[in-house]
Amino acid sequence: MPDSIRQRIEREEFDYQALLGALADYARPRDKITNLLRKGLIIRVKKGIYVFGEAYRRQPVSREVLANLIYGPSYISLEYALQYHGLIPERVEAVTSVTSGRSRRFSTPLGQFSYRSIPMSALQVGMDRVEIDRNRAFLIAIPEKALADQVRSDRGAAIRSRKAMRHYLQDFLRIEPAALQGLDPTKLSLYAERYRSPRVRILADVVRDLRKGGR
Numbered sequence: 001m002p003d004s005i006r007q008r009i010e011r012e013e014f015d016y017q018a019l020l021g022a023l024a025d026y027a028r029p030r031d032k033i034t035n036l037l038r039k040g041l042i043i044r045v046k047k048g049i050y051v052f053g054e055a056y057r058r059q060p061v062s063r064e065v066l067a068n069l070i071y072g073p074s075y076i077s078l079e080y081a082l083q084y085h086g087l088i089p090e091r092v093e094a095v096t097s098v099t100s101g102r103s104r105r106f107s108t109p110l111g112q113f114s115y116r117s118i119p120m121s122a123l124q125v126g127m128d129r130v131e132i133d134r135n136r137a138f139l140i141a142i143p144e145k146a147l148a149d150q151v152r153s154d155r156g157a158a159i160r161s162r163k164a165m166r167h168y169l170q171d172f173l174r175i176e177p178a179a180l181q182g183l184d185p186t187k188l189s190l191y192a193e194r195y196r197s198p199r200v201r202i203l204a205d206v207v208r209d210l211r212k213g214g215r
Helices: 003-008 016-022 029-038 063-070 078-084 143-153 162-172 177-181 185-195 198-211
Strands: 013-015 042-046 049-052 074-076 095-099 104-108 111-117 127-133 136-141
Touching: 003 016, 013 016, 013 063, 016 029, 016 049, 029 042, 042 063, 042 104, 049 063, 063 074, 063 095, 063 104, 063 111, 063 127, 063 136, 074 078, 078 095, 078 136, 078 143, 136 143, 143 185, 143 198, 162 177, 162 198, 177 198, 185 198
Parallel strands: 074 136, 095 111
Antiparallel strands: 013 049, 042 049, 074 095, 104 111, 127 136
16 A cells, blocks of 8 residues: 555544545546455445555554444444443443434444434433544543433333333343442433433433432
């Protein structure tokens, strides 16, 4: 691979426009892209999104950064964010996100990426920007928002009472009571309003009870 291409693209994850910019000196850049893909010097994650092949990476590829790039507007949430924040013990293979677009799932050479549709009013709150280095960052839900997204989106769970919510949180998701006590019920109440969700209101009540020492 010409050094100029690797020098011009500092990030490990990049889009088609960045690749075209790095190939500005080539008379037929699309043919060059085809050649780079064939040789494995770059890898197409999905149409318009690429990473460098392993031999040319300066740093590990970030699946979190890719999740933000693959489909948007979106940010990481749900099970993957709960695992990221240490709330649930299970390892989550697919990177899960929320979006204001329609729900989608992508199978890529870098793994599975899923996107759950939520209202724009709920998408606009509860995210944080995590910097990996000076060139790369990604958006992810804060713990309260990730849990609110999960509770609201899990249609398989019948939750109509605080008792049912406690069972869901501690027995199904396996979140420790101490971790729940560390959450902010005021934020959860805000997300309940944005979602207009009785479930998330119950979640806020359960967390508030736990923080007061209730059961």
